[in-house]
Amino acid sequence: MKWIVGLGNPGTAYANTRHNAGFLVIDELARRFNMDVSTNKCKALIGETRLGDAKVALLKPMTYMNLSGESVRAFMDYYKVKLEDLIVVYDDLDTEVGRIRLRYQGSPGGHNGIKSIIQHTGTQVFNRVRIGISRPKPGMVISDYVLSPFAKAEYDDLRRMVEDACEAIEFSLNHSFEQTMAKYNARSSDA
Incomplete structure (x- = not known):
């Protein structure tokens, strides 16, 4: 089973904030795959479908960002899924708005959701799609910034990022993550 986890915070107060970029991608994937992501299980909202030969699950952890690993671990244990089939989608301060970056390992880089996943899985090796925020x-508090909405002037870039992330994830369902990185990291750098 391929499983895609979008990171964010539950509740309408956080719905369109920068920190919820992962949820935005899951919502768009659900629309594209004609899936309902509303089953409350494993501390997440989950949707499952079959796309060709691949079984795919979409997850939105409901634990709040800093505890995202609890949901990832619960899903792993319940479904007996492999980490190499996981893609985590999350907001990234070090990537410009309008760009996505794909990686298959690395430190959390200050991102508490990724830190939690590393703690609960015991590894830094898992596929990631970073959404640029x-x-x-200077002078703005990071926590206030990530919990603020995207500016109206950024909406076109946001829409393009979400589309690019969805295309990369769809491509990865039938290709290796290395092939996906080669194609979409190069494309994002040309944007």
Whole structure:
């Protein structure tokens, strides 16, 4: 089973914030796959479907960002899924708005959701799609920034990022993550 976990915070107060970029991608994938992501299980909202030969699950952890690993671990244990079939989608301060970056390993880089997943899985090796949110202007508190909505001037870039992330994830269902990185990291750098 391929499983895609979008990171974010539950509740309408966080719905369109930068920190919920992962949820935005899951919502768009659900629309594209004609899936309902509403089953409450494993501390997450989950949707499952079959796409060709692949069984695919979409997850939105409901644990709040800093505890995302609890949901990932619960899903792993319940479904007996492999980490190499996981893709985590999350917001990234070090990537510009309008760009996505794919990686298959690395430190959390200050991202508490990724830190939690590393703690609960015991490894830094898992596939990631980072959604660019850029860094805030000097003097702005990071936590306030990531919990703020995207600016209206960023909406076109946001839409393009979500589309690019969905295309990369769809491509990865039938290709290796290395092939996916080669194709979509190069494309994102040309944007």
